[in-house]
Amino acid sequence: MNTNPWPKLILLLIAAVASGVLVIRSGEQESDRKQRPELGVGYSMQQAELIRTGETGKVVYKVTTNRATQVAENGIIELDVVRINYDPLIEIPWDLRADTGHILPDRNIIRLTGNVIIRTRGExxxxxxxxxxxxxxxxxxxxxxxxxxxxIDHTNNTLFAKGLRAHLKEERLQLLSDVNGQFIP
Incomplete structure (x- = not known):
């Protein structure tokens, strides 16, 4: 029997071309994935309130912000228009605010930048x-x-300094250098 080999050869050629195209496209997709940054896990919230509680479950302080965004690459939480208010029951009579802030991952540090104001509260x-x-x-x-x-402004008194360490719980301020000002009794 004399069979014509051309249909089998053409079918084999089509299969080879199709598998080659699939391999090439698969390689392009992998290289595209390698070039594009992965977003990772993160979040963004509008009008957010982050609440820190103590061991007993009572509120220690609240961080309120217009927007909180977690940067997926480093875990830092970026804050826009920040306010930090301590609960009056824990007896820290200070409130803080700033244009921006950063909460560092795995640390208990909040960095505040731009028009940072610390103000006592109390009547x-x-x-x-x-x-x-x-x-x-x-x-x-x-x-x-x-x-x-x-x-530092208090009633009619103003102090200027370079550097500050404020012990908020103890209500003690330590000015680090270049201190000058005027006190009016």
């Missing part, structure tokens, strides 16, 4: 207002630090 005495452009708040020790210029 018994005149408020104290501290302003700077950068501050790091350790939420475990209740200590705020900056090495930048600081202005």
């Amino acid at each position: 018994m005495q005149a408020p104290t207002r501290i302003s700077t452009d950068y501050l790091e708040l350790n939420t475990e020790t209740y200590i705020a630090n900056t090495d930048r210029d600081v202005v």
Whole structure:
């Protein structure tokens, strides 16, 4: 029997071309995936309120922000228009605010930048207002630090300094250098 080999040969050629195309497309998709950054796990929230509770479950402080976004690559939480308010029951009479902030992963540090204001609250005495452009708040020790210029206003008194360590729980301020100001009794 004499059979014609051409149909089998053409079918084999079509199968070879199709498998070659699939291999090439598969390789292109892998290289495209390698070139495109992976988004990873992260989140973004509008009008967010992050609440830190103590061991007993009571609120220690609240961080409110217009927007909170977690950067997937490093785990940092970026905050826009930040306010940090301690619960009055834990007796830390300070509230903080800033244009932006960053909550560092695996640490108890909140970095505040841009128009940072720390203000006492309470009705018994005149408020104290501290302003700077950068501050790091350790939420475990209740200590705020900056090495930048600081202005402290209390009633009619103003102090200027370079650097500050504020022990918020103890209501103690430590000015680090270049301190000057005027006190009017």
